[in-house]
Amino acid sequence: MRIYTSFGEFLNDLGLRLTGPMWVRFILQPLVAIILGVRDGINDARAGRPPYIWGLFFHPGGRRETLTRSAETLAKPIIIATVLDAIAQYLMFRAIYPGAAVLVGVTVMALPYTLARALANRVASSRRQRETAA
Numbered sequence: 001m002r003i004y005t006s007f008g009e010f011l012n013d014l015g016l017r018l019t020g021p022m023w024v025r026f027i028l029q030p031l032v033a034i035i036l037g038v039r040d041g042i043n044d045a046r047a048g049r050p051p052y053i054w055g056l057f058f059h060p061g062g063r064r065e066t067l068t069r070s071a072e073t074l075a076k077p078i079i080i081a082t083v084l085d086a087i088a089q090y091l092m093f094r095a096i097y098p099g100a101a102v103l104v105g106v107t108v109m110a111l112p113y114t115l116a117r118a119l120a121n122r123v124a125s126s127r128r129q130r131e132t133a134a
Contacts (some may be wrong), residue, residue: 002095006014010100012088013093017104026108029081036073041120045128051099052117068078070117074109 004010018026041052050059082105086096086126 004097005102010097012024013087013089013097015101016092017085017088020088020092021082022091025051025081025084025088027030027106029077029084030112033074034116037113037116037118038120040069040073040120041117042124044117047125049121051121051125052114054118070113073077074113078105078109081108088102 004013017023037052044050044055049055049062049066052066052070056063079120082101085104085108086098086101089096089101
């Protein structure tokens, strides 16, 4: 196990990960995160909850519940993404950088999930409003 000594070294290795063994995970994992986010965003709209990011910042009463649901949804995919990054690191560098594996695992899953959940809620809510008005 190792620790990066510079941000430049991390960025260089990150670029190598995008083209090295198991590169396809950078397509499949965000795709899974987007699918989970869309599913949860539609469920949020049906339940009348505010869009994900908006709710986190401007609805403190439901923040804990929203974060708990997100953690339940994303816990296993983030763990899998982290482990896969650690395996890829070992295959490429013969070393594992645990901090980088966690950072990449969380980023690859949480960012697309968050955006997809918020957008899906917006789209589903606006559709529901149009159908109700018609």
